[in-house]
Amino acid sequence: xxxxxxxxxxxxxxxRIKVEDIAKVWGDNADILSAGLMVNEKSVPDxxxxxxTIAVEAARxxxxxxxxxxxxxxxxxxxxxxxxxxxxxxxxxVAEAVEATPEMTAADLEFACKAGSAGMxxxxxxxxxxxxxxxxxxxxxxxxxxxxxxLEYTAAAGxxxxxxxxxxxxxxxxxxxxxxxxxxxxxxxxxxxxxYPEHGGRFTGxxxxxxxxxxxxxxxxxxxxxxxxxxxxAVFHQPNGKFPSRVAKMLGFSKEKIAxxxxxxxxxxxxxxxxxxxxxxxxxxxxxxxxxFATAFGSGAGADAFSFRVTDKIDKIRDKAPLVEELLxxxxxxxxxxxxxxxxxxxxx
Amino acid sequence: MSVARFWRQQVQRYNLVGNxxxxxxxxxxxxxxxxPFCRRNGEMEEYKFSGKGELVTYTIIHSAAEGFExxxxxxxxxxxxxxxxxxxxxxIAQPGDVxxxxxxxxxxxxxxxxxxxxxxxxGTKFTPA
Numbered sequence: 001x002x003x004x005x006x007x008x009x010x011x012x013x014x015x016r017i018k019v020e021d022i023a024k025v026w027g028d029n030a031d032i033l034s035a036g037l038m039v040n041e042k043s044v045p046d047x048x049x050x051x052x053t054i055a056v057e058a059a060r061x062x063x064x065x066x067x068x069x070x071x072x073x074x075x076x077x078x079x080x081x082x083x084x085x086x087x088x089x090x091x092x093x094v095a096e097a098v099e100a101t102p103e104m105t106a107a108d109l110e111f112a113c114k115a116g117s118a119g120m121x122x123x124x125x126x127x128x129x130x131x132x133x134x135x136x137x138x139x140x141x142x143x144x145x146x147x148x149x150x151l152e153y154t155a156a157a158g159x160x161x162x163x164x165x166x167x168x169x170x171x172x173x174x175x176x177x178x179x180x181x182x183x184x185x186x187x188x189x190x191x192x193x194x195x196y197p198e199h200g201g202r203f204t205g206x207x208x209x210x211x212x213x214x215x216x217x218x219x220x221x222x223x224x225x226x227x228x229x230x231x232x233x234a235v236f237h238q239p240n241g242k243f244p245s246r247v248a249k250m251l252g253f254s255k256e257k258i259a260x261x262x263x264x265x266x267x268x269x270x271x272x273x274x275x276x277x278x279x280x281x282x283x284x285x286x287x288x289x290x291x292x293f294a295t296a297f298g299s300g301a302g303a304d305a306f307s308f309r310v311t312d313k314i315d316k317i318r319d320k321a322p323l324v325e326e327l328l329x330x331x332x333x334x335x336x337x338x339x340x341x342x343x344x345x346x347x348x349x
Numbered sequence: 350m351s352v353a354r355f356w357r358q359q360v361q362r363y364n365l366v367g368n369x370x371x372x373x374x375x376x377x378x379x380x381x382x383x384x385p386f387c388r389r390n391g392e393m394e395e396y397k398f399s400g401k402g403e404l405v406t407y408t409i410i411h412s413a414a415e416g417f418e419x420x421x422x423x424x425x426x427x428x429x430x431x432x433x434x435x436x437x438x439x440x441i442a443q444p445g446d447v448x449x450x451x452x453x454x455x456x457x458x459x460x461x462x463x464x465x466x467x468x469x470x471x472g473t474k475f476t477p478a
Binding site for chain 1 (some may be wrong): 457469
């Protein structure tokens with residue numbers, strides 16, 4: 001039985017802070033940071049936005065794009081490292097808000113930046129086995145970076161939702177296959193009750209990101225007998241612009257092939273939504289027949305690789321929901337003081 | 350707000366579910382148990398509003414109620430839905446960008462929370478269309 005993306009939707013808060021405004025507060029060199037990270041600005045949630053509201057907006061965009069009956073969704077998985085409740089699912093709130101309840105299953109996932117793609121794989125299994133008609137996988141985060149920490153320059157907010165189905169005539173992209181690569185690697189973590197994550201600094205690079213992204217990407221290409229030349233576009237998890245650009249080069253993908261999905265320079269790292277946002281931005285531009293290669297990465301650590309083939313249906317539904325470029329356009333910039341207030345780093349006494 | 354009280358109203362808050370009287374063609378939000386015009390002759394049915402509407406009037410809150418102090422200044426307005434009902438809602442916009450008569454659309458936002466340990470309340474607010 002085929003499996004694929006029936007629809008997709010994204011959401012990005014309208015506020016941004018520039019790297020230079022964060023660097024000014026901590027006495028860092030903004031030019032060196034921006035050039036090194038390949039990130040110029042990042043999104044900031046509104047005072048009343050969190051992982052739940054962002055997940056709902058992305059899910060509603062996905063349902064609106066395909067005009068499907070939400071009661072057909074029989075599984076919802078929301079991946080995030082910033083679920084607002086420690087116990088109480090984000091996914092049930094999303095399910096009620098998109099009117100998919102009550103004949104369905106739901107659960108929240110956490111796997112640093114790849115919980116959204118893990119949800120896509122869970123949905124693939126359910127719809128391919130016939131256990132569910134449609135599955136909704138969401139990556140949504142209002143990620144945290146401690147004041148003055150390197151992560152503060154990139155930790156952003158956003159969400160992406162994918163409706164996964166098994167009827168080829170409904171799909172905008174067929175998922176040709178998926179492959180995962182997972183080990184116990186402590187490159188990034190946040191202990192229970194702690195407000196900010198810790199990370200292993202440079203340890204996050206080679207033994208974390210590169211080992212797992214390359215492991216999953218090469219594994220999938222070996223499984224399918226494909227190489228970079230077989231794909232029109234590629235998307236990799238984007239904690240910054242440097243890592244995905246480097247890993248793309250190592251795998252033989254040109255700069256042109258990763259350009260449409262490399263949204264991190266204007267968005268920051270949206271964690272569970274990071275790779276999924278890149279896939280959405282690529283689907284926003286792809287033509288029927290195009291092949292897209294994608295690999296999500298989550299610290300802890302693991303990577304999920306996917307091979308997509310875009311169908312004719314993309315042109316029929318693409319414009320029925322906001323494109324990623326439209327969500328990135330016309331941002332409202334804020335200074336560090338307002339950013340600190342929006343992120344709860346300072347509170348009224 | 351008690352957990353049960355919010356839960357009873359969450360569907361109408363999440364998705365603007367009200368009702369419609371088939372007898373007099375009047376729409377209600379929040380939903381009413383009986384039509385106040387038709388009374389026992391009323392024929393009420395559940396109705397989901399699209400959320401499209403216009404701003405009837407607004408005020409800018411500088412001195413907020415408990416739990417909203419960190420959001421000042423913010424806009425509180427009366428929105429008239431296309432089908433007729435009016436409701437009070439926070440308007441997600443910079444105070445200087447708000448105008449009476451402007452078209453608005455619904456957005457899903459956090460409405461509040463019951464302290465640091467209590468439940469989070471979500472629902473509909475409006476933003477310029």
